[in-house]
Amino acid sequence: ANKLGSKKERTLAMIKPDAVTKVGSIIQMVYDAGLIVTKAKMTKLTGKQAADFYMEHQSKSFFNNLVQFVSSGPIIVMELMGDEAVSVWRKVLGPTDSGVARKDAPASLRAQFGTDGTRNAGHGSDSLASAARELEFFFPSTTGHSRTNTAKYQDS
Numbered sequence: 001a002n003k004l005g006s007k008k009e010r011t012l013a014m015i016k017p018d019a020v021t022k023v024g025s026i027i028q029m030v031y032d033a034g035l036i037v038t039k040a041k042m043t044k045l046t047g048k049q050a051a052d053f054y055m056e057h058q059s060k061s062f063f064n065n066l067v068q069f070v071s072s073g074p075i076i077v078m079e080l081m082g083d084e085a086v087s088v089w090r091k092v093l094g095p096t097d098s099g100v101a102r103k104d105a106p107a108s109l110r111a112q113f114g115t116d117g118t119r120n121a122g123h124g125s126d127s128l129a130s131a132a133r134e135l136e137f138f139f140p141s142t143t144g145h146s147r148t149n150t151a152k153y154q155d156s
């Protein structure tokens with residue numbers, strides 16, 4: 001923690017396929033929240049890569065819909081940095097279900113750009129541990145350990 005008691009963190013933000021055309025407004029929301037973009041790329045996941053990324057949800061009823069949706073078109077992934085970036089970015093996203101978000105957090109990203117409980121415009125890591133894993137997934141380290149053991153995702 002710094003002398004004001006806050007912690008600089010990194011998190012993985014994803015603009016899902018339904019909101020890629022809103023990238024300009026979304027990056028403005030990043031900066032308005034006091035975070036900065038330190039890495040970014042547009043890419044597209046295969047179904048297998050999407051299933052790997054969301055493997056924590058493989059037993060859930062919505063898993064197949066989620067994998068199909070997130071691999072249905074281009075996405076934009078970003079490393080965001082700032083004080084308490086993990087929780088700040090999830091606050092910007094708003095509630096998981098965009099319908100709920102429109103009622104409870106109308107200014108949130110999901111309220112403005114999402115559709116429903118699955119097509120919800122954005123993703124944010126839910127903990128520091130998730131952030132470390134998800135950043136490595138999309139922006140693999142090139143030093144310190146073997147890429148082949150850790151990188152589930154590579155540009156094709």
Ligand code: RTP
Nearest residue numbers: 062066095096117118119120122123124125126
């Ligand atoms: P995310 O991981 O994408 O940031 O979303 P989250 O933490 O707010 O929600 P999570 O429970 O981790 O769910 C991951 C994604 O799965 C889709 N989902 N569909 N009932 C449903 O139809 C349902 N529930 C979740 C959403 O795309 C959600 O963001």
Ligand code: MG
Nearest residue numbers: 123124125126
């Ligand atoms: Mg989640």
